[in-house]
Amino acid sequence: MTRDAHRAALRTTSPTAFWLDRPERPAALPRLTADTTADLAIVGGGYTGLWTALLAKQREPGRDVLVLEAGTCGHAASGRNGGFLSPSLTHGLSNGAARWPGEIDTLQRLGNANLDAFERDLDTHGIDCGFARTGKVSVAATPWQAAALREAAALGAEHGEKSRLLDGAELRDWVDSPMWGTGLWQPDYALVDPARLVWGLRDACLAAGVRIAEHTEVTGLDSKPADRIRLTTPYGEVAARRVALATNIYPPLLKRFRLSMVPVYDYALTTVPLTDDQLASIGWTGAHGITDAGNQFHYLRKTADNRILWGGYDAIYPFGGRVDEALTQRPETFGTLAAQFAETFPALADVPFSHAWGGVIDSTTRFCMFAGTAAAGRIGYALGFTGLGVGATRFGADVVLDLLEGRATERTGLEMIRRKPLPFPPEPVRYAGIQATRWSMAREDLNGKRNLWLRTLDRLGLGFDS
Ligand SMILES: Cc1cc2nc3c(=O)[nH]c(=O)nc-3n(C[C@H](O)[C@H](O)[C@H](O)COP(=O)(O)OP(=O)(O)OC[C@H]3O[C@@H](n4cnc5c(N)ncnc54)[C@H](O)[C@@H]3O)c2cc1C
DSSP states (O other): OOHHHHHHHTTTOBSSOGGGSSTTOOOOOOOOOSOEEEEEEEEOOSHHHHHHHHHHHHHOTTOOEEEEOSSOTTSSHHHHSOOEEOSOSSSSHHHHHHHOTTTHHHHHHHHHHHHHHHHHHHHHTTOOSOOBOOOEEEEESSHHHHHHHHHHHHHHHHTTOOOEEEEHHHHHTTOOOTTOOEEEEETTOEEOOHHHHHHHHHHHHHHTTOEEESSOOOOEEEOOSSSOEEEEOSSOEEEEEEEEEOOTTSOOSSGGGTTTOEEEEEEEEEEOOOOHHHHHHTTOOSOOEEEEOSSSOEEEEEOTTSOEEEEESOOBOOGGGOOOGGGGOOHHHHHHHHHHHHHHOGGGTTOOEEEEEEEEEEEOTTSSOEEEEETTTTEEEEEOOTTOOTTHHHHHHHHHHHHHTTOOOTTTTOHHHHSOOOOOOOTTHHHHHHHHHHHHHHHHHHHOOOOHHHHHHHHHTOOOOO
């Protein structure tokens, strides 16, 4: 198929996230237009902010909780992601085991407990977001990726993570592509509809008595007054006893985060709805999600109306760490994704795409969340979930509440929580370093060799991922 044919498949795409482009998207809530007070003010209305609000009410129903959101709840990463719900709090077992070998089993246990509590909370609050423990298949395109899957299975077995290797014909019962020869079945993954999750959390917060102001950007934070933290917004000021920052990669309200995270743009397409026969032609009759095992990995899953969501591969860092909605449309990446889709599933090469979008990820040098406090424990934060925050944000919310309440818990005692990620260097070294890392990772995908640059980063415990 020609390159133009791939472009043709993109001709009628909507430049919005499929998940957000649906009639049930709620109307915006009123902005804040008067001065007010709160026991707990939360900045950011994605998963982190909304879980923090909901769990705060669960812990203490009388607490006066206010969420301030610059856009609408879920307009950012929380409404645009792949909806893969991993029990891991550490961006996967191997990352966690390499960084915190002494506490990885605790982290795994807490991650599983978080996923169970997540499911219970959905049930309690009647949040219908298509949560299903569908499991996930990781697939390998090269012998070195197959070896990596075998290593992952062995590591999983050591730490009680269930998995099963799928070879040749067995894999074709899960998905059939000329690109993939080995797979790893991981039953503990779930899938959700990301936007329905964030909208459901928003509704549950409102029902619990949380006040939410949308289109209300917090432009300033003053922690000097001893009794209250003062938050400035365009039309009103908030005086809050406690503040939780759930602002992901957006310009930080505390200077200390300037080097803690970098924005990484990740992109996805959805096809038009497919027939059962089309899905059967690629052997994908189950509900499971799929990821491939490259450094530049793809993730794919079905939607409730049988589209295939096909995302990942490029992970773009813009010079200077710009966060700009314009960067979420990248025709070059959409063209690459469309061509790779046709190569992966030749039987579906003519299928048009309905949506093409991007979103921004808050990547840290250790690929997973960090949390802490400022202003003598009156401001809490949970940030840096990198590309695996659908489940971990609920855990992050619990950590922030423990910290703001001054409670020493198993969660707050974790080394992962007590220690913060190493910072990224300032520009232009940062850009050069990230480009060198991306280039080296792409080479490794092609030749299976980890070059000197990557091995040096491994030794320093540094990296770049989405
Ligand atoms: C394309 C893509 C695919 C992904 N796929 C997956 C996946 O399959 N599985 C997975 O686990 N994770 C995935 N992720 C990551 C996951 O979506 C995030 O980790 C998670 O949504 C982070 O939630 P959050 O609430 O911290 O951030 P966000 O959803 O970004 O919310 C932060 C909110 O804060 C608001 N805000 C920021 N500053 C201010 C301010 N000053 N005043 C008021 N409001 C402010 C923003 O407007 C925003 O709404 C993906 C991310 C992307 C972009």
